[in-house]
Amino acid sequence: MYLHTAKKVVATIEARMASSRLPGKVLMPLVGKPVLERMIERIKPSKFVDEIVIATTVNKPDDEIDDLAKSLGVKCFRGSEEDVLSRVLGAAKSVSADVIIELTGDCPLSDYRLIDQAIAEFFKRDVDYLANNMEPLTFANGFDAQVFPVRVLEEVSNLTHDPRDREHVTYYIYTHPEKYKTYSLQASDEDLSGDLRVTLDEKNDLMLIENIFERLLLIDPLFSYKEVIKLLRENPTLVKINKNVKQKKV
Template sequence: MYNNRGKIVATIEARMTSSRLPGKVLMDFCGKTDLQHIVERLGRSKYIDEIVVATTINEEDDPIIDLCKNIGCKYYRGSEEDVLLRVLEAAKSVEADYIVEITGDCPVTDWRHSDHIIEMFFSGEYDYVSNTIERTFPRGFDTQIFPVRILAEVNEITQNPVDHEHVSIYIYTHPEKYKLLNWKADEKMNHPQFEITLDTIEDYEFIKQIYEILYLKDFDFSAQDVVNLLIKHPHMIKSLENTDRKDPFKEQKEWKEKHEKTI
């Protein structure tokens, strides 16, 4: 527990039925799965007390449970559609007070970043701290912290399916309700055009290259190491221009407007 303030738990959302790249969380990088790498990288944190994988009751996710058992990681099985509720219940299952939310498509996540936002969170009376409110970091290094009680409140407040699919979106789109803090990247890390997330087979080949270069030299390579590598080898950099990415903010607003019209 960080200064005895309460139990800090990292939740990792993971399932086998991703629409664009099924089974991605168990894909191999240098002899270990994507999910195992994330667990091990977060496990080096100075402040995270426990890690729990938030997966679903779908039997197709049984291999995730097998992996968790093999590596000694806690897990929770919940709703496939309601990700917010799944993460909330996963956190409660290990008696968490605070959630550091990570998704299973970020195999280069950096525990140093998580520790920094934890320090920022406890530096004041904040409800939510992340490095994504304003996008300055590359995608793939997203990290955020908020109290379990806040997520429980959000679960009761909103029925918007977008809010329940994107766990913390309601919090950071309501600054009038919650005290937010954004961590802005310094000059060396300020490359929002970089994307290091595992969503397609092309992503897999890209991240596999990163692991084969960095992990074999230093298993605890940093986010800065990744960025430095991409700057040095620009031919490796993925373009965001043709990324087929949904806009959750637009979807959230559209659902709210439609719902309000029907009341």
Template sequence: MELKKPKIVATIEARMTSSRLPGKVLKEVLGKPMLYYLVERLRIVPSIDEIVLATTINKTDDILIDFAKGEKISYFRGSEEDVMSRVLGAAESAHADIIVEITADCPIIDPVVIDQTIQLYLHNPCDYASNVIVRSYPIGMDTQVFSFETLKKSFGMTEDKLDREHVTRHIRQNPDLFKHVHLVSSYMDYWPELAVTLDEVSDYELIKKIIEYYYNKNPYFSCADIVELIKIEETWLEINRNVKRKGLN
């Protein structure tokens, strides 16, 4: 009997009320919102079967639903604070077997890195695969992969506010309960101190420069391309050097 292929769903956590840079996910570069670039990159990941925008029930996020409809991707609305329940609901709405958790803070994430993390998960006995616990890639390439059942199990085991806010915190902090595997970069992608994530205005300025440099040549520029460019354009490092990163917690 042929085994049913698991359905792999990418969830994008996004909201308009970011405390540090409100509306950041729709800030534009070359006439397109940041969220557009992320969705385009997720579309070309061969392993992903569906993309779901996981946003909140806030009125301010109605505009994100309009974006999802315009891009013809699925969407789900849930709690702003309990992000764990929101991602679980988004995955359930799409009948996901496997969740690829992505945040809207990562608009220039590398599609190949996402696929490698998925393949690592699929081909190893584990509950959780990621490139975020063992840091080697730049911040902004963050990919986490786990099954719907694993997240559901974790959800049932914790009511801690921080666990519920940071979707995989309980999974990450309990490797005795959930087996982890880690994706580590090659030397071409290696730069764990580099941040190409969208937290503050200065991050937007750096990401804008990177997109403007590469987009017309190659819209799907890689993590290695970004590392190579920043090594050449050393002064760009100063743009967002002073941003304090919250981390995964």
């Protein structure tokens, strides 16, 4: 780790097979490899992430996710399907994390550069919670990164049993600014991309993401979010592929 801190930073990736809109999406092939494997490849070069842990469920279909994690040498924690908060907290504690960078398996275009930026800013700002996907969005939907200490999530876990808070891991934190110091990480003018959607919820999303990978992998196996933005700005027909997909609200 290159930060001036002794804290262990762990990336948790929530992933399960039982997606309501596109079941099995995290293991669907994406230019020859499962979506989740592509995502892990794009996180591993991080300078500041000490370990990656998949947070999946105890459900039988998620054995496949566990198997993939093992084959990639990545830890996998299994917990409740509905209580995602306890699952992420359990995943973090299983590897003695101090700080969580929370990611979701529907973001195969996650970029270690953005992740490192978020982690560095989190320590610099000395806040309880930092995210680059707070409203109004300045980064594309699909570049999401949220950073917070394990101790804060432990506190939240003890404070609330509301189903919405348990399903949406950080909802309680960012809706209680009187309790928690939050910071919204904004994109620079040249990186403004809040109008773009590169997350994976439906088949059309997968079509777009496949197009992006097919075009950019040839240039650089670890192509950056900047190259994704540039590609979509220069090829508006690509953006149309998933323009009718609606984002679920919390």
